[in-house]
Structures are given as C-alpha cells and as structure tokens.
Amino acid sequence: MLTALIKGVRSRPIPGTVGQCPFCNSEMIPRCGEIRLHHWAHKSKVDCDPWWEPETDWHRDWKNEFPLSWQERVFEDHDTGERHIADVHTLAGLTLEVQHSHLDPKERRAREAFYNNMLWVVDGSRLKGNRNKILGWRDALTEISHGGQQTNLFLTCEANELFPSDWLESSAPICFDYMGPNAETSSAPTQLFLLYPGSVRGSRLVEPLTRNGLLRAIYSERVDMSAVRGVLQNVSRLRLSKRRC
Ligand SMILES: [Zn+2]
Numbered sequence: 638m639l640t641a642l643i644k645g646v647r648s649r650p651i652p653g654t655v656g657q658c659p660f661c662n663s664e665m666i667p668r669c670g671e672i673r674l675h676h677w678a679h680k681s682k683v684d685c686d687p688w689w690e691p692e693t694d695w696h697r698d699w700k701n702e703f704p705l706s707w708q709e710r711v712f713e714d715h716d717t718g719e720r721h722i723a724d725v726h727t728l729a730g731l732t733l734e735v736q737h738s739h740l741d742p743k744e745r746r747a748r749e750a751f752y753n754n755m756l757w758v759v760d761g762s763r764l765k766g767n768r769n770k771i772l773g774w775r776d777a778l779t780e781i782s783h784g785g786q787q788t789n790l791f792l793t794c795e796a797n798e799l800f801p802s803d804w805l806e807s808s809a810p811i812c813f814d815y816m817g818p819n820a821e822t823s824s825a826p827t828q829l830f831l832l833y834p835g836s837v838r839g840s841r842l843v844e845p846l847t848r849n850g851l852l853r854a855i856y857s858e859r860v861d862m863s864a865v866r867g868v869l870q871n872v873s874r875l876r877l878s879k880r881r882c
Pocket residue numbers: 658659660661662663679682684685686
C-alpha cells in the first residue's frame with residue numbers, strides 16, 4: 638500500500654514510523670529501501686480486503702499517477718455492510734482498479750457491480766500467450782473514419798485473438814498495458830489499448846492510447862461509464878462502410 642494513517646492522517650511511508658491500514662486498522666511498517674518504490678507493508682493482513690493483491694511497482698506506479706487523496710479509498714455498501722478499498726477513486730466518481738494477477742470471473746463481476754462506474758487497468762504482459770496475441774494488433778484493428786476524418790477509434794472482429802480471453806466479458810472498460818512487469822520490451826507495444834465493453838454490430842471497439850492520453854481521458858471524465866456508453870451509441874449510429882463480422 639502507498640498510504641497508511643499516522644495519527645489519523647493519510648501519509649506516505651516515513652522511515653521509523655508505524656502506520657495503520659485505512660481498511661483493516663492493523664499495523665503497517667514503512668518499507669523505504671532503494672530498489673522498490675517506497676510503500677507500507679501489513680504486519681499481518683489476515684483481516685484486510687480479500688480483493689487485495691500483492692503489489693508490484695507497476696501497480697504502484699499507476700496509483701501514483703493520481704493525487705494522494707484519490708488513492709486507496711475505502712468504500713462501504715450501506716445496505717449490505719460490504720467494504721472494499723479501491724486503488725484510485727477520482728473526484729468525478731470513477732474507480733480505477735489495477736490488476737496484475739489472474740482474476741476469477743466471479744470476483745471480476747462482483748467488483749464491477751460494487752464499484753459500478755469503473756475502469757480496469759490490466760497487466761497484459763503477465764502471460765506469454767497474451768504478450769504474443771497483441772503483436773498482430775495492426776492487422777486486426779480497422780479504424781473508423783467519419784466525415785473524411787480518422788477517429789482513433791477502431792473496430793475488431795477478432796477481440797478474442799488479440800486480448801486475454803478472461804477479460805472479454807467485462808462490463809467495464811479495460812485498459813491493457815503491455816509494459817507491465819513481464820514485458821518483452823523489444824517487441825511489446827508501448828501504447829495502451831482501451832477495450833470498450835459491449836459491442837457495435839458484433840464488433841468490439843478499441844482505442845489505442847498513450848499513457849498520458851489515458852490520464853487526460855480520466856481527468857477529463859471521458860472514460861466514465863456514462864461517457865463510454867455515449868461513445869458506443871455514437872459509433873453504432875454511424876454508417877460504417879468497413880467490413881463486418
Ligand atoms: Zn489492511
């Protein structure tokens with residue numbers, strides 16, 4: 638974790654202090670070495686969020702793209718009492734969940750239902766099969782042009798050939814990052830691929846973005862669920878001359 642409470646105040650790790658987990662209240666020890674990003678480690682995380690995954694620096698780098706006050710926010714469903722800690726929650730109400738490990742589809746659905754307005758940032762580099770799949774992205778994506786202009790929005794009939802299959806049914810937008818901890822940096826695409834949920838006449842909508850492009854999209858609320866639905870509706874109204882699935 639990047640934040641813990643010191644005397645009730647959210648704080649970065651400070652050597653020689655002891656913090657408290659904002660979720661489970663257990664003691665946290667600052668880890669301020671020279672190799673990994675400075676972070677807090679639970680003395681015991683037995684009672685922490687079951688959705689928590691061990692964090693890589695890749696995961697922490699993503700969280701650190703956002704203000705401290707947006708990171709590691711605790712949410713509670715007041716009807717059920719269910720509580721979870723979100724990686725990032727923006728001022729506009731979008732939750733970002735950064736995911737490196739395999740995620741059981743049941744848990745993915747539960748997390749999407751809990752946060753509702755959310756965006757996944759998924760490590761596409763974790764498995765060799767997935768690293769290889771994306772190499773054919775240029776041939777598998779067809780750009781949509783509108784009024785003679787290119788849109789940087791692409792359709793594909795082959796989402797299952799390109800992206801990790803266990804994420805295709807997600808109801809939230811997913812940004813695949815192939816520069817994760819296992820990246821083959823000589824061949825991996827440096828851009829991110831935003832896969833929109835749902836489909837447009839049987840095709841999937843994909844938007845390649847730079848890291849800064851995604852950050853701008855988040856800050857300008859362009860990837861909030863309502864905006865994402867708007868883009869899907871607009872694309873479905875276009876007279877698309879491109880090949881169909
Ligand atoms: Zn905890």
